[in-house]
Each structure stands twice: as C-alpha cells, then as structure tokens.
Amino acid sequence: MTSHLSPDSAASDPSSPLSPAPAAPAAPAAPAASADSAASARSTGGADLLTARLVLRPWSGSELAAVLGGLRQPHWAADYPDDGDRVIAGFTAGHPEARGTYGQRQIIERASGLVVGGIGLFPPSDDGSVEFGYGVVPSRRGRGYAPEAARALVAFALAAPGVHTVYADVEPANPASCRVLEKAGLERCAGSDGLVRFRATAPTG
Numbered sequence: 001m002t003s004h005l006s007p008d009s010a011a012s013d014p015s016s017p018l019s020p021a022p023a024a025p026a027a028p029a030a031p032a033a034s035a036d037s038a039a040s041a042r043s044t045g046g047a048d049l050l051t052a053r054l055v056l057r058p059w060s061g062s063e064l065a066a067v068l069g070g071l072r073q074p075h076w077a078a079d080y081p082d083d084g085d086r087v088i089a090g091f092t093a094g095h096p097e098a099r100g101t102y103g104q105r106q107i108i109e110r111a112s113g114l115v116v117g118g119i120g121l122f123p124p125s126d127d128g129s130v131e132f133g134y135g136v137v138p139s140r141r142g143r144g145y146a147p148e149a150a151r152a153l154v155a156f157a158l159a160a161p162g163v164h165t166v167y168a169d170v171e172p173a174n175p176a177s178c179r180v181l182e183k184a185g186l187e188r189c190a191g192s193d194g195l196v197r198f199r200a201t202a203p204t205g
Contacts, residue, residue, distance in 0.1 A: 055108040116140040129165035150184035167199035
C-alpha cells in the first residue's frame with residue numbers, strides 16, 4: 001500500500017493521513033518535555049512511543065468506533081479527524097494486525113492531550129522493508145510535528161526484528177512532503193510508478 005502524503009504550504013508540515021467510540025480513553029497527561037531527542041522514540045512501558053512533544057499511541061477499539069461513527073470526542077483537536085484519518089480508521093478496523101505495536105497509531109500532543117493526527121507502519125514485505133505514512137491536522141501543521149513523529153517511528157521500526165529498511169512514497173508534485181521526510185532524516189532514492197521514494201536503513205556492521 002502506498003503512503004499518501006498530501007501537499008501543503010511550504011511554511012507548514014504537510015501531512016496526509018496514511019492510506020492511511022463510545023467510551024474514549026482518558027487523554028494522556030502532559031509531562032514536561034524530556035531531554036530525549038525528538039528523533040528517538042521512548043517506550044512508556046507499554047506500546048506508546050514518546051517524543052519530546054508527542055505520544056504515538058496504537059488505536060484503541062473505542063477510538064476506531066468514534067472516528068468511524070462520527071462520534072465527537074473531547075480529547076480530539078477541533079479539526080480531527082480529517083478524511084484521511086477516517087480512511088486509516090477503516091483500514092485499521094478491517095486489519096486487526098494494524099492495531100498492534102507495529103501498526104497504526106494516533107498522534108497525541110503531549111502539552112494538550114489532544115489527538116492531532118496519525119502515523120503508522122504497514123505490514124513488512126518478505127524482504128525486510130516496511131512502508132509508513134502519516135498525517136497531521138491543519139491546525140497543528142507548521143510546528144514540526146510531522147518530522148518529529150516520523151523520526152521516532154522510523155527509529156522504532158528499524159529496531160524491530162527482521163526490518164532493515166523503512167520507506168515512504170511521495171508524489172513529485174508534493175515538495176512539502178518531500179521536505180518533511182528529508183527533515184526526518186530519510187534519503188531520497190529512485191521510486192516507481194511516478195512516485196519519489198524516501199527511505200532509511202538500519203546500520204550495518
């Protein structure tokens with residue numbers, strides 16, 4: 001499945017959702033930003049990943065039901081979910097493995113506890129490569145959340161057993177998304193089907 005990264009203004013982080021509930025879980029607390037680099041993910045002891053400003057949390061059943069059922073939740077940003085988030089919620093609901101540690105996640109702003117987007121990995125191929133995509137709602141673009149989340153998820157994925165390459169495919173007409181992936185530390189390489197590929201590989205030796 002191709003990661004769909006939407007165009008945005010050069011001044012803001014593009015984010016397009018990955019192509020990407022009755023009782024909602026409590027919003028996360030807002031701990032002070034840690035000294036950890038935003039480029040690395042830290043586990044909270046469960047499946048959550050933390051960056052300096054974000055929590056990357058696997059989808060819960062209640063969150064999927066809320067997004068798919070159009071049930072507004074108080075811990076969502078005013079413009080969450082967008083169309084792409086709904087697409088990803090549908091994909092995740094239909095693929096149980098997408099709710100696992102190596103699947104789809106919501107992006108939560110630590111300072112406010114609000115859900116502001118999504119990011120996630122698609123099932124790895126037999127050759128040890130895994131695709132990812134992401135999305136941040138318009139109200140939170142321009143803050144560097146997209147590359148921060150991407151750096152964390154890429155580092156996490158490359159530490160998984162059997163994974164040596166993480167990549168995202170972008171349309172050439174979407175230079176803003178290309179910049180986000182470059183900021184996240186991925187390198188541009190030859191793509192296919194008219195797409196530009198960005199990838200990160202595990203260290204060798």
